Amino acid sequence: MTKKIFPSWIAVDWGTSNLRLWAMDDTANILGSAESPLGMNAIAGDPKLSFEAVLIDLIEDWLGADPAKLPVVICGMAGAKQGWIEAPYCDVPARPSDLAKGAVTPNVSDPRISVFILPGLCQRGDPDVMRGEETQLVGFMAQNPDFSGWVCLPGTHSKWAQVGDGMIKAFRTYMSGEVFALLSQQSILRHSVDDGWDNAAFADAVRTASEQPTAFLHSLFTVRAGALVAKGDASVAPGAAVLSGTVIGAEIADVLSRLAPGDDIALIGAGKLASLYQAALAVHNHKATPKDGAAITLAGLSRAYGVVTG
Amino acid sequence: MTKKIFPSWIAVDWGTSNLRLWAMDDTANILGSAESPLGMNAIAGDPKLSFEAVLIDLIEDWLGADPAKLPVVICGMAGAKQGWIEAPYCDVPARPSDLAKGAVTPNVSDPRISVFILPGLCQRGDPDVMRGEETQLVGFMAQNPDFSGWVCLPGTHSKWAQVGDGMIKAFRTYMSGEVFALLSQQSILRHSVDDGWDNAAFADAVRTASEQPTAFLHSLFTVRAGALVAKGDASVAPGAAVLSGTVIGAEIADVLSRLAPGDDIALIGAGKLASLYQAALAVHNHKATPKDGAAITLAGLSRAYGVVTG
Missing domain, CATH: 3.30.420.300 (2-keto-3-deoxy-galactonokinase, substrate binding domain)
Structure with a gap:
């Protein structure tokens, strides 16, 4: 009972x-x-x-x-x-x-x-x-009232919001999650993506995405070409790590180009995806520990409850 | 008979x-x-x-x-x-x-x-x-022996080759065609892509792709957000034109960043796709009239025939 x-x-x-x-x-x-x-x-x-x-x-x-x-x-x-x-x-x-x-x-x-x-x-x-994400941002702001910078919410369509002075000032959606899913499951790159993973290859791809900001559509193809070009038993970087680093790296390179001096970065999410964003940010020397999304949603709904019934 | x-x-x-x-x-x-x-x-x-x-x-x-x-x-x-x-x-x-x-x-x-x-x-x-494309390049070189610059072969995986001094010096593949097909048919953007078309919207998207080189994964989402944000009867740019201009524009922005002074651009292909590349190049003041691919393939095979049977 x-x-x-x-x-x-x-x-x-x-x-x-x-x-x-x-x-x-x-x-x-x-x-x-x-x-x-x-x-x-x-x-x-x-x-x-x-x-x-x-x-x-x-x-x-x-x-x-x-x-x-x-x-x-x-x-x-x-x-x-x-x-x-x-x-x-x-x-x-x-x-x-x-x-x-x-x-x-x-x-x-x-x-x-x-x-x-x-x-x-x-x-x-x-x-x-x-x-939906705006309520997470409200919860984050309730818990971090002095935060000034960009808050990342990874996902199928990840969101980056510019937060400061008690406001959500602007935001940008990136189709990274959906693009990764389509490419890894349905494009020619699916033949190059398996369970293999390599953190260094992921970090390299994140770095390349930032150093060659216009090359995205070409870098994708190197996931496949790298394996075809490798001679004999040369080791080939796992396609999943390179593709993931290329996509997340392109997103992060764009956000970082918009950062103002003194801007902080926060990361909301859990699991593998949030860890990848954390690792990609670390490549650029930004430390962001993922904060649990459900607790933050609840904090945002609590804040709204106080207003609508107040 | x-x-x-x-x-x-x-x-x-x-x-x-x-x-x-x-x-x-x-x-x-x-x-x-x-x-x-x-x-x-x-x-x-x-x-x-x-x-x-x-x-x-x-x-x-x-x-x-x-x-x-x-x-x-x-x-x-x-x-x-x-x-x-x-x-x-x-x-x-x-x-x-x-x-x-x-x-x-x-x-x-x-x-x-x-x-x-x-x-x-x-x-x-x-x-x-x-x-296969290398044979088209050979045919092109046979017909244009003094050409020096980049040759574009649009397609599912379009190729750009750097040609000069009687050699194919380097090349870059772009997954533009496949990325466009996946996004327009299988992503959330499929709801925003129909038969509508607008040349000015295509050109605007090509320009944006060049002015905001890191923004690709974000620009994709604006194809959808543009329609959601437009109030009442505000006219919305046709999604197909914006998406196509965003993808082809990103490819072309990357190639143009690699152009050396004096480099020419040539375009091999026919039909709608070649016309789009021609229009995208025109946005950047490059004139390239599409040359028929089949005739050029044949010229390349003829050149090889002369060598293998010579």
Whole structure:
């Protein structure tokens, strides 16, 4: 028998392909949590599913007889055009309070909850968008109020945000993760990518990407040509390490060219991918220890909860 | 009833996915031609097929009772490791005669032909390889003996070769065609790419690629973000033009950074792709009129024929 819990509010990170939620008390303690594969795409693709029904199903046990509505604060794709209700993008530069104030409240039929969906961020000059990562940035800023520089969120489409003076000032998305996946699985380079790995080859590729900034589309082909040209038993650098270093290195070379004196770098993420970014940054003598993304998302949702219910 | 022809030799361009051949007389006239989908991959994938049988089947009508063996000169993937017989790469710098002298002769069971398979080119310092394009370069050099500069051969993996002093000095392969295909058909950008086109948007993207040489992986994402960020009825540049200009522009920016004073640029190819390269070069004030690739291949094979049978 599980012990009945009575959260003060629910924090939700509703992504494209899954969702995670946490039952929170008023002093930022996690009382319970849940996960589901019913991300935006699954709900948008099935007329029998609705965002409200999926949510209620996951939090039903936590809903008490309390007549006050339980606040549910959501970030991510629930606010996209194809989501629950569109939460129009906030423009950069943006303060955390701007984002929280941009929350929209969908009509819900269940009288026990009130729902707040946070907006994403957009940038008009150099066009760019994010949904979900802005809440991680808010959480990071709550934990590191004096930070000034660039925050990296690696992923399929990795994001780098310029943060300082209590604002998210600008950001840049890089298609590195998706480009790596397509090249390593579907291009001619797939014949050169296997389980082999070599840290020095990765670091070399990161260095080359920075020294030859225009050569990206050519450097990719050397992943294959290197093996064809090697004579006899000459050792060939593992393709996965060279390709990964070439792609991540190209991204990092671009960001570093934009760094102002005194800018810090922070890295949010976990696992293999975050370690690769850490190693690539180390090649350029930047030290960045990955910070856990889930805790930072929760810090960002907590900050928004304080505003929307304040 | 077709008129019986008696060629002096056969020219063959045997590629990965098809082959083309020509019946030639001794004064470079084309007496007949044939095409087949039986490229290297089809033959390597079917144990019932052999290179010799495929070839004889296509040229049977041209084989007379003349006791002298008919020379067949072949360039392309027939000389790859998975081809008819491996023709080891020639190293750059290479003269056309070096390539012709590197031809290998497979054993053939049919007494009526003698076969010469030309080698590809390889480059060891900055590893790179080509098979087939080197014969186009030889043909181009035969037609333009005083040319000094870079020759562009657009394609899935486009090649740029540095040519001068009667030699192919160096070359660079760019994965532009394959990267464009993967991104426009399989990445998130496929939602932003349709039949729409705009020459000015293409030229703008080419210019941006040159002005922001490190930004490639970010510029890709703006193809999508541009549409999401545009408000209301603001016109959005067609994704295909922006993506194509970003990819081809990145390639050309890299080549132009390597140009020495006085270097010319030549473009070999036909159709839409060659026109795009021509337009991208025009953005940088380089005039290059596409030259027909098939005629140049034939000129290169003719040059090799003169050497191997000389």
